[in-house]
Amino acid sequence: MENKLRQLYALQQIDTNLDELEEMKGDLPTQVRELDGKATELQRKLEEHEHTMKSAFSMRDNIDTEILSLKEKSERYQAQQYEVRTNREYDALTREMEHAAVTITRLEKEMETLESKATIARTEIETTKSELEEINKQLEQKRTELAEVSKANEDEELKYRHERENVVVRISKSDLGTYERIRKAKNGKAVVPVKRGACGGCFTKVPPQKLLELRQNKKVYTCERCGRILVSDEIVEKSSTEV
Ligand SMILES: [Zn+2]
Incomplete structure:
Protein backbone atom coordinates (compact mmCIF):
# COMPACT_ATOMS: atom_id res chain seq x y z
CA MET A 1 0.00 0.00 0.00
CA GLU A 2 2.78 2.39 0.90
CA ASN A 3 4.29 1.61 -2.43
CA LYS A 4 1.05 2.38 -4.20
CA LEU A 5 0.80 5.77 -2.49
CA ARG A 6 4.37 6.53 -3.41
CA GLN A 7 3.74 5.66 -7.05
CA LEU A 8 0.68 7.90 -7.13
CA TYR A 9 2.58 10.74 -5.53
CA ALA A 10 5.47 10.27 -7.95
CA LEU A 11 3.06 10.33 -10.87
CA GLN A 12 1.56 13.56 -9.57
CA GLN A 13 4.99 15.18 -9.37
CA ILE A 14 5.88 14.13 -12.89
CA ASP A 15 2.56 15.40 -14.22
CA THR A 16 2.99 18.70 -12.39
CA ASN A 17 6.38 19.12 -14.08
CA LEU A 18 4.88 18.27 -17.46
CA ASP A 19 2.03 20.73 -16.82
CA GLU A 20 4.57 23.46 -16.12
CA LEU A 21 6.38 22.72 -19.37
CA GLU A 22 3.05 22.78 -21.20
CA GLU A 23 2.22 26.15 -19.63
CA MET A 24 5.41 27.59 -21.07
CA LYS A 25 3.97 26.98 -24.51
CA GLY A 26 1.22 29.44 -23.60
CA ASP A 27 -1.75 29.44 -25.91
CA LEU A 28 0.36 28.46 -28.91
CA PRO A 29 -1.02 24.90 -29.06
CA THR A 30 -4.57 26.28 -28.97
CA GLN A 31 -3.77 28.84 -31.65
CA VAL A 32 -2.23 26.19 -33.87
CA ARG A 33 -5.25 23.93 -33.38
CA GLU A 34 -7.69 26.73 -34.20
CA LEU A 35 -5.80 27.86 -37.29
CA ASP A 36 -5.53 24.27 -38.42
CA GLY A 37 -9.30 23.91 -38.09
CA LYS A 38 -9.88 27.10 -40.09
CA ALA A 39 -7.52 25.92 -42.83
CA THR A 40 -9.35 22.60 -43.10
CA GLU A 41 -12.69 24.38 -43.32
CA LEU A 42 -11.44 26.76 -46.02
CA GLN A 43 -9.99 23.86 -47.97
CA ARG A 44 -13.37 22.14 -47.84
CA LYS A 45 -15.11 25.33 -49.05
CA LEU A 46 -12.60 25.69 -51.84
CA GLU A 47 -13.27 22.18 -53.07
CA GLU A 48 -17.00 22.80 -52.89
CA HIS A 49 -16.75 25.98 -54.99
CA GLU A 50 -14.48 24.23 -57.47
CA HIS A 51 -16.99 21.45 -57.81
CA THR A 52 -19.83 23.96 -58.31
CA MET A 53 -17.85 25.80 -60.98
CA LYS A 54 -16.80 22.68 -62.83
CA SER A 55 -20.27 21.15 -62.89
CA ALA A 56 -21.86 24.47 -63.97
CA PHE A 57 -19.40 24.79 -66.83
CA SER A 58 -19.86 21.21 -67.92
CA MET A 59 -23.66 21.55 -67.83
CA ARG A 60 -23.36 24.76 -69.82
CA ASP A 61 -21.22 22.98 -72.44
CA ASN A 62 -23.79 20.19 -72.73
CA ILE A 63 -26.57 22.71 -73.27
CA ASP A 64 -24.44 24.52 -75.80
CA THR A 65 -24.14 21.29 -77.79
CA GLU A 66 -27.88 20.74 -77.49
CA ILE A 67 -28.61 24.24 -78.82
CA LEU A 68 -26.24 23.70 -81.70
CA SER A 69 -27.95 20.48 -82.75
CA LEU A 70 -31.39 22.11 -82.44
CA LYS A 71 -30.24 24.95 -84.70
CA GLU A 72 -28.94 22.45 -87.26
CA LYS A 73 -32.25 20.61 -87.13
CA SER A 74 -34.11 23.87 -87.68
CA GLU A 75 -31.99 24.65 -90.71
CA ARG A 76 -32.74 21.19 -92.08
CA TYR A 77 -36.49 21.74 -91.56
CA GLN A 78 -36.22 25.05 -93.34
CA ALA A 79 -34.50 23.42 -96.31
CA GLN A 80 -37.09 20.65 -96.34
CA GLN A 81 -39.88 23.20 -96.55
CA TYR A 82 -38.77 24.01 -100.13
CA GLU A 83 -39.15 20.41 -101.07
CA VAL A 84 -42.49 19.45 -99.52
CA ARG A 85 -45.51 19.09 -101.70
CA THR A 86 -48.40 19.52 -99.32
CA ASN A 87 -49.49 22.28 -96.96
CA ARG A 88 -49.87 19.72 -94.23
CA GLU A 89 -46.18 18.73 -94.52
CA TYR A 90 -45.19 22.39 -94.70
CA ASP A 91 -47.14 23.22 -91.51
CA ALA A 92 -45.71 20.24 -89.68
CA LEU A 93 -42.21 21.48 -90.41
CA THR A 94 -43.17 25.00 -89.30
CA ARG A 95 -44.44 23.59 -86.01
CA GLU A 96 -41.17 21.67 -85.53
CA MET A 97 -39.20 24.84 -86.16
CA GLU A 98 -41.33 26.82 -83.73
CA HIS A 99 -40.91 24.15 -81.13
CA ALA A 100 -37.14 24.15 -81.63
CA ALA A 101 -37.06 27.95 -81.32
CA VAL A 102 -38.93 27.84 -77.99
CA THR A 103 -36.58 25.15 -76.67
CA ILE A 104 -33.55 27.14 -77.81
CA THR A 105 -34.79 30.24 -75.95
CA ARG A 106 -35.33 28.21 -72.78
CA LEU A 107 -31.91 26.56 -73.06
CA GLU A 108 -30.19 29.86 -73.68
CA LYS A 109 -31.70 31.18 -70.46
CA GLU A 110 -30.48 28.09 -68.60
CA MET A 111 -27.04 28.68 -70.06
CA GLU A 112 -27.04 32.22 -68.76
CA THR A 113 -27.98 31.01 -65.27
CA LEU A 114 -25.23 28.41 -65.31
CA GLU A 115 -22.77 30.93 -66.63
CA SER A 116 -23.44 33.31 -63.76
CA LYS A 117 -23.39 30.45 -61.24
CA ALA A 118 -19.95 29.47 -62.50
CA THR A 119 -18.76 33.09 -62.42
CA ILE A 120 -19.89 33.51 -58.80
CA ALA A 121 -18.14 30.25 -57.88
CA ARG A 122 -14.99 31.47 -59.61
CA THR A 123 -15.01 34.65 -57.53
CA GLU A 124 -15.56 32.60 -54.37
CA ILE A 125 -12.62 30.41 -55.33
CA GLU A 126 -10.36 33.43 -55.64
CA THR A 127 -11.47 34.82 -52.27
CA THR A 128 -11.20 31.48 -50.50
CA LYS A 129 -7.79 30.84 -52.01
CA SER A 130 -6.38 34.09 -50.69
CA GLU A 131 -7.99 33.53 -47.28
CA LEU A 132 -6.50 30.07 -47.14
CA GLU A 133 -3.10 31.41 -48.13
CA GLU A 134 -3.26 33.95 -45.28
CA ILE A 135 -4.33 31.32 -42.71
CA ASN A 136 -1.62 28.92 -43.85
CA LYS A 137 0.95 31.68 -43.46
CA GLN A 138 -0.19 32.34 -39.88
CA LEU A 139 -0.33 28.62 -39.18
CA GLU A 140 3.21 28.10 -40.35
CA GLN A 141 4.41 30.99 -38.20
CA LYS A 142 2.66 29.70 -35.07
CA ARG A 143 3.91 26.18 -35.73
CA THR A 144 7.46 27.47 -35.95
CA GLU A 145 7.06 29.40 -32.68
CA LEU A 146 5.63 26.34 -30.98
CA ALA A 147 8.41 24.15 -32.33
CA GLU A 148 10.99 26.59 -30.95
CA VAL A 149 9.44 26.55 -27.46
CA SER A 150 9.04 22.78 -27.58
CA LYS A 151 12.61 22.33 -28.75
CA ALA A 152 13.91 24.31 -25.78
CA ASN A 153 12.09 21.99 -23.35
CA GLU A 154 12.36 18.86 -25.42
CA ASP A 155 14.96 17.04 -23.31
CA GLU A 156 13.19 17.81 -20.07
CA GLU A 157 9.83 16.80 -21.47
CA LEU A 158 11.24 13.54 -22.81
CA LYS A 159 12.80 12.76 -19.44
CA TYR A 160 9.47 13.27 -17.67
CA ARG A 161 7.54 11.30 -20.30
CA HIS A 162 9.95 8.44 -19.84
CA GLU A 163 9.63 8.61 -16.04
CA ARG A 164 5.88 8.73 -16.40
CA GLU A 165 5.81 5.58 -18.49
CA ASN A 166 7.85 3.78 -15.85
CA VAL A 167 5.55 4.86 -13.04
CA VAL A 168 2.27 4.32 -14.88
CA VAL A 169 2.95 0.61 -15.52
CA ARG A 170 3.20 0.07 -11.77
CA ILE A 171 -0.18 1.61 -11.03
CA SER A 172 -3.39 -0.39 -11.42
ZN1 LIG B 1 -8.99 18.88 0.15
Missing part, protein backbone atom coordinates in the same frame (compact mmCIF):
# COMPACT_ATOMS: atom_id res chain seq x y z
CA LYS A 173 -5.88 0.62 -14.09
CA SER A 174 -8.55 1.52 -11.57
CA ASP A 175 -6.19 3.66 -9.46
CA LEU A 176 -4.98 5.36 -12.59
CA GLY A 177 -8.56 6.01 -13.62
CA THR A 178 -9.34 7.56 -10.23
CA TYR A 179 -6.18 9.63 -10.42
CA GLU A 180 -6.97 10.95 -13.91
CA ARG A 181 -10.55 11.72 -12.96
CA ILE A 182 -9.56 13.76 -9.88
CA ARG A 183 -6.74 15.42 -11.79
CA LYS A 184 -9.14 16.55 -14.47
CA ALA A 185 -11.68 17.85 -11.97
CA LYS A 186 -9.14 19.49 -9.67
CA ASN A 187 -7.02 21.57 -11.99
CA GLY A 188 -4.24 19.03 -12.37
CA LYS A 189 -3.72 18.20 -8.72
CA ALA A 190 -5.01 14.76 -7.73
CA VAL A 191 -2.50 13.77 -5.04
CA VAL A 192 -1.56 16.26 -2.34
CA PRO A 193 0.47 16.01 0.84
CA VAL A 194 -1.04 16.73 4.23
CA LYS A 195 0.45 19.98 5.45
CA ARG A 196 0.14 20.98 9.10
CA GLY A 197 -2.76 18.64 9.52
CA ALA A 198 -4.65 20.00 6.54
CA CYS A 199 -5.32 18.95 2.95
CA GLY A 200 -2.61 20.41 0.72
CA GLY A 201 -5.20 21.08 -1.96
CA CYS A 202 -8.10 22.82 -0.24
CA PHE A 203 -6.56 23.38 3.23
CA THR A 204 -9.41 21.70 5.05
CA LYS A 205 -8.32 20.26 8.40
CA VAL A 206 -7.97 16.49 8.43
CA PRO A 207 -9.59 14.89 11.52
CA PRO A 208 -6.94 13.64 14.06
CA GLN A 209 -8.09 10.04 13.82
CA LYS A 210 -7.78 10.14 10.06
CA LEU A 211 -4.35 11.73 10.35
CA LEU A 212 -3.16 8.81 12.45
CA GLU A 213 -4.50 6.28 9.98
CA LEU A 214 -3.08 8.21 7.09
CA ARG A 215 0.43 8.08 8.59
CA GLN A 216 0.24 4.31 8.55
CA ASN A 217 0.03 4.47 4.74
CA LYS A 218 -2.28 1.47 4.67
CA LYS A 219 -5.12 2.86 2.68
CA VAL A 220 -5.85 5.45 0.04
CA TYR A 221 -7.44 8.37 1.84
CA THR A 222 -9.17 11.19 0.08
CA CYS A 223 -9.96 14.65 1.39
CA GLU A 224 -13.54 14.88 2.64
CA ARG A 225 -14.01 18.26 1.07
CA CYS A 226 -12.20 18.25 -2.28
CA GLY A 227 -11.81 14.51 -2.90
CA ARG A 228 -8.09 14.64 -3.62
CA ILE A 229 -5.89 11.73 -2.60
CA LEU A 230 -3.97 12.60 0.57
CA VAL A 231 -0.45 11.37 1.29
CA SER A 232 1.60 11.60 4.49
CA ASP A 233 4.87 13.45 5.04
CA GLU A 234 6.64 10.14 5.03
CA ILE A 235 5.58 9.47 1.45
CA VAL A 236 6.61 12.95 0.43
CA GLU A 237 10.02 12.61 2.10
CA LYS A 238 10.71 9.21 0.61
CA SER A 239 9.78 10.51 -2.84
CA SER A 240 12.02 13.56 -2.54
CA THR A 241 15.04 11.51 -1.42
CA GLU A 242 14.56 9.22 -4.37
CA VAL A 243 14.63 11.95 -6.98
Whole structure:
Protein backbone atom coordinates (compact mmCIF):
# COMPACT_ATOMS: atom_id res chain seq x y z
CA MET A 1 0.00 0.00 0.00
CA GLU A 2 2.78 2.39 0.90
CA ASN A 3 4.29 1.61 -2.43
CA LYS A 4 1.05 2.38 -4.20
CA LEU A 5 0.80 5.77 -2.49
CA ARG A 6 4.37 6.53 -3.41
CA GLN A 7 3.74 5.66 -7.05
CA LEU A 8 0.68 7.90 -7.13
CA TYR A 9 2.58 10.74 -5.53
CA ALA A 10 5.47 10.27 -7.95
CA LEU A 11 3.06 10.33 -10.87
CA GLN A 12 1.56 13.56 -9.57
CA GLN A 13 4.99 15.18 -9.37
CA ILE A 14 5.88 14.13 -12.89
CA ASP A 15 2.56 15.40 -14.22
CA THR A 16 2.99 18.70 -12.39
CA ASN A 17 6.38 19.12 -14.08
CA LEU A 18 4.88 18.27 -17.46
CA ASP A 19 2.03 20.73 -16.82
CA GLU A 20 4.57 23.46 -16.12
CA LEU A 21 6.38 22.72 -19.37
CA GLU A 22 3.05 22.78 -21.20
CA GLU A 23 2.22 26.15 -19.63
CA MET A 24 5.41 27.59 -21.07
CA LYS A 25 3.97 26.98 -24.51
CA GLY A 26 1.22 29.44 -23.60
CA ASP A 27 -1.75 29.44 -25.91
CA LEU A 28 0.36 28.46 -28.91
CA PRO A 29 -1.02 24.90 -29.06
CA THR A 30 -4.57 26.28 -28.97
CA GLN A 31 -3.77 28.84 -31.65
CA VAL A 32 -2.23 26.19 -33.87
CA ARG A 33 -5.25 23.93 -33.38
CA GLU A 34 -7.69 26.73 -34.20
CA LEU A 35 -5.80 27.86 -37.29
CA ASP A 36 -5.53 24.27 -38.42
CA GLY A 37 -9.30 23.91 -38.09
CA LYS A 38 -9.88 27.10 -40.09
CA ALA A 39 -7.52 25.92 -42.83
CA THR A 40 -9.35 22.60 -43.10
CA GLU A 41 -12.69 24.38 -43.32
CA LEU A 42 -11.44 26.76 -46.02
CA GLN A 43 -9.99 23.86 -47.97
CA ARG A 44 -13.37 22.14 -47.84
CA LYS A 45 -15.11 25.33 -49.05
CA LEU A 46 -12.60 25.69 -51.84
CA GLU A 47 -13.27 22.18 -53.07
CA GLU A 48 -17.00 22.80 -52.89
CA HIS A 49 -16.75 25.98 -54.99
CA GLU A 50 -14.48 24.23 -57.47
CA HIS A 51 -16.99 21.45 -57.81
CA THR A 52 -19.83 23.96 -58.31
CA MET A 53 -17.85 25.80 -60.98
CA LYS A 54 -16.80 22.68 -62.83
CA SER A 55 -20.27 21.15 -62.89
CA ALA A 56 -21.86 24.47 -63.97
CA PHE A 57 -19.40 24.79 -66.83
CA SER A 58 -19.86 21.21 -67.92
CA MET A 59 -23.66 21.55 -67.83
CA ARG A 60 -23.36 24.76 -69.82
CA ASP A 61 -21.22 22.98 -72.44
CA ASN A 62 -23.79 20.19 -72.73
CA ILE A 63 -26.57 22.71 -73.27
CA ASP A 64 -24.44 24.52 -75.80
CA THR A 65 -24.14 21.29 -77.79
CA GLU A 66 -27.88 20.74 -77.49
CA ILE A 67 -28.61 24.24 -78.82
CA LEU A 68 -26.24 23.70 -81.70
CA SER A 69 -27.95 20.48 -82.75
CA LEU A 70 -31.39 22.11 -82.44
CA LYS A 71 -30.24 24.95 -84.70
CA GLU A 72 -28.94 22.45 -87.26
CA LYS A 73 -32.25 20.61 -87.13
CA SER A 74 -34.11 23.87 -87.68
CA GLU A 75 -31.99 24.65 -90.71
CA ARG A 76 -32.74 21.19 -92.08
CA TYR A 77 -36.49 21.74 -91.56
CA GLN A 78 -36.22 25.05 -93.34
CA ALA A 79 -34.50 23.42 -96.31
CA GLN A 80 -37.09 20.65 -96.34
CA GLN A 81 -39.88 23.20 -96.55
CA TYR A 82 -38.77 24.01 -100.13
CA GLU A 83 -39.15 20.41 -101.07
CA VAL A 84 -42.49 19.45 -99.52
CA ARG A 85 -45.51 19.09 -101.70
CA THR A 86 -48.40 19.52 -99.32
CA ASN A 87 -49.49 22.28 -96.96
CA ARG A 88 -49.87 19.72 -94.23
CA GLU A 89 -46.18 18.73 -94.52
CA TYR A 90 -45.19 22.39 -94.70
CA ASP A 91 -47.14 23.22 -91.51
CA ALA A 92 -45.71 20.24 -89.68
CA LEU A 93 -42.21 21.48 -90.41
CA THR A 94 -43.17 25.00 -89.30
CA ARG A 95 -44.44 23.59 -86.01
CA GLU A 96 -41.17 21.67 -85.53
CA MET A 97 -39.20 24.84 -86.16
CA GLU A 98 -41.33 26.82 -83.73
CA HIS A 99 -40.91 24.15 -81.13
CA ALA A 100 -37.14 24.15 -81.63
CA ALA A 101 -37.06 27.95 -81.32
CA VAL A 102 -38.93 27.84 -77.99
CA THR A 103 -36.58 25.15 -76.67
CA ILE A 104 -33.55 27.14 -77.81
CA THR A 105 -34.79 30.24 -75.95
CA ARG A 106 -35.33 28.21 -72.78
CA LEU A 107 -31.91 26.56 -73.06
CA GLU A 108 -30.19 29.86 -73.68
CA LYS A 109 -31.70 31.18 -70.46
CA GLU A 110 -30.48 28.09 -68.60
CA MET A 111 -27.04 28.68 -70.06
CA GLU A 112 -27.04 32.22 -68.76
CA THR A 113 -27.98 31.01 -65.27
CA LEU A 114 -25.23 28.41 -65.31
CA GLU A 115 -22.77 30.93 -66.63
CA SER A 116 -23.44 33.31 -63.76
CA LYS A 117 -23.39 30.45 -61.24
CA ALA A 118 -19.95 29.47 -62.50
CA THR A 119 -18.76 33.09 -62.42
CA ILE A 120 -19.89 33.51 -58.80
CA ALA A 121 -18.14 30.25 -57.88
CA ARG A 122 -14.99 31.47 -59.61
CA THR A 123 -15.01 34.65 -57.53
CA GLU A 124 -15.56 32.60 -54.37
CA ILE A 125 -12.62 30.41 -55.33
CA GLU A 126 -10.36 33.43 -55.64
CA THR A 127 -11.47 34.82 -52.27
CA THR A 128 -11.20 31.48 -50.50
CA LYS A 129 -7.79 30.84 -52.01
CA SER A 130 -6.38 34.09 -50.69
CA GLU A 131 -7.99 33.53 -47.28
CA LEU A 132 -6.50 30.07 -47.14
CA GLU A 133 -3.10 31.41 -48.13
CA GLU A 134 -3.26 33.95 -45.28
CA ILE A 135 -4.33 31.32 -42.71
CA ASN A 136 -1.62 28.92 -43.85
CA LYS A 137 0.95 31.68 -43.46
CA GLN A 138 -0.19 32.34 -39.88
CA LEU A 139 -0.33 28.62 -39.18
CA GLU A 140 3.21 28.10 -40.35
CA GLN A 141 4.41 30.99 -38.20
CA LYS A 142 2.66 29.70 -35.07
CA ARG A 143 3.91 26.18 -35.73
CA THR A 144 7.46 27.47 -35.95
CA GLU A 145 7.06 29.40 -32.68
CA LEU A 146 5.63 26.34 -30.98
CA ALA A 147 8.41 24.15 -32.33
CA GLU A 148 10.99 26.59 -30.95
CA VAL A 149 9.44 26.55 -27.46
CA SER A 150 9.04 22.78 -27.58
CA LYS A 151 12.61 22.33 -28.75
CA ALA A 152 13.91 24.31 -25.78
CA ASN A 153 12.09 21.99 -23.35
CA GLU A 154 12.36 18.86 -25.42
CA ASP A 155 14.96 17.04 -23.31
CA GLU A 156 13.19 17.81 -20.07
CA GLU A 157 9.83 16.80 -21.47
CA LEU A 158 11.24 13.54 -22.81
CA LYS A 159 12.80 12.76 -19.44
CA TYR A 160 9.47 13.27 -17.67
CA ARG A 161 7.54 11.30 -20.30
CA HIS A 162 9.95 8.44 -19.84
CA GLU A 163 9.63 8.61 -16.04
CA ARG A 164 5.88 8.73 -16.40
CA GLU A 165 5.81 5.58 -18.49
CA ASN A 166 7.85 3.78 -15.85
CA VAL A 167 5.55 4.86 -13.04
CA VAL A 168 2.27 4.32 -14.88
CA VAL A 169 2.95 0.61 -15.52
CA ARG A 170 3.20 0.07 -11.77
CA ILE A 171 -0.18 1.61 -11.03
CA SER A 172 -3.39 -0.39 -11.42
CA LYS A 173 -5.88 0.62 -14.09
CA SER A 174 -8.55 1.52 -11.57
CA ASP A 175 -6.19 3.66 -9.46
CA LEU A 176 -4.98 5.36 -12.59
CA GLY A 177 -8.56 6.01 -13.62
CA THR A 178 -9.34 7.56 -10.23
CA TYR A 179 -6.18 9.63 -10.42
CA GLU A 180 -6.97 10.95 -13.91
CA ARG A 181 -10.55 11.72 -12.96
CA ILE A 182 -9.56 13.76 -9.88
CA ARG A 183 -6.74 15.42 -11.79
CA LYS A 184 -9.14 16.55 -14.47
CA ALA A 185 -11.68 17.85 -11.97
CA LYS A 186 -9.14 19.49 -9.67
CA ASN A 187 -7.02 21.57 -11.99
CA GLY A 188 -4.24 19.03 -12.37
CA LYS A 189 -3.72 18.20 -8.72
CA ALA A 190 -5.01 14.76 -7.73
CA VAL A 191 -2.50 13.77 -5.04
CA VAL A 192 -1.56 16.26 -2.34
CA PRO A 193 0.47 16.01 0.84
CA VAL A 194 -1.04 16.73 4.23
CA LYS A 195 0.45 19.98 5.45
CA ARG A 196 0.14 20.98 9.10
CA GLY A 197 -2.76 18.64 9.52
CA ALA A 198 -4.65 20.00 6.54
CA CYS A 199 -5.32 18.95 2.95
CA GLY A 200 -2.61 20.41 0.72
CA GLY A 201 -5.20 21.08 -1.96
CA CYS A 202 -8.10 22.82 -0.24
CA PHE A 203 -6.56 23.38 3.23
CA THR A 204 -9.41 21.70 5.05
CA LYS A 205 -8.32 20.26 8.40
CA VAL A 206 -7.97 16.49 8.43
CA PRO A 207 -9.59 14.89 11.52
CA PRO A 208 -6.94 13.64 14.06
CA GLN A 209 -8.09 10.04 13.82
CA LYS A 210 -7.78 10.14 10.06
CA LEU A 211 -4.35 11.73 10.35
CA LEU A 212 -3.16 8.81 12.45
CA GLU A 213 -4.50 6.28 9.98
CA LEU A 214 -3.08 8.21 7.09
CA ARG A 215 0.43 8.08 8.59
CA GLN A 216 0.24 4.31 8.55
CA ASN A 217 0.03 4.47 4.74
CA LYS A 218 -2.28 1.47 4.67
CA LYS A 219 -5.12 2.86 2.68
CA VAL A 220 -5.85 5.45 0.04
CA TYR A 221 -7.44 8.37 1.84
CA THR A 222 -9.17 11.19 0.08
CA CYS A 223 -9.96 14.65 1.39
CA GLU A 224 -13.54 14.88 2.64
CA ARG A 225 -14.01 18.26 1.07
CA CYS A 226 -12.20 18.25 -2.28
CA GLY A 227 -11.81 14.51 -2.90
CA ARG A 228 -8.09 14.64 -3.62
CA ILE A 229 -5.89 11.73 -2.60
CA LEU A 230 -3.97 12.60 0.57
CA VAL A 231 -0.45 11.37 1.29
CA SER A 232 1.60 11.60 4.49
CA ASP A 233 4.87 13.45 5.04
CA GLU A 234 6.64 10.14 5.03
CA ILE A 235 5.58 9.47 1.45
CA VAL A 236 6.61 12.95 0.43
CA GLU A 237 10.02 12.61 2.10
CA LYS A 238 10.71 9.21 0.61
CA SER A 239 9.78 10.51 -2.84
CA SER A 240 12.02 13.56 -2.54
CA THR A 241 15.04 11.51 -1.42
CA GLU A 242 14.56 9.22 -4.37
CA VAL A 243 14.63 11.95 -6.98
ZN1 LIG B 1 -8.99 18.88 0.15
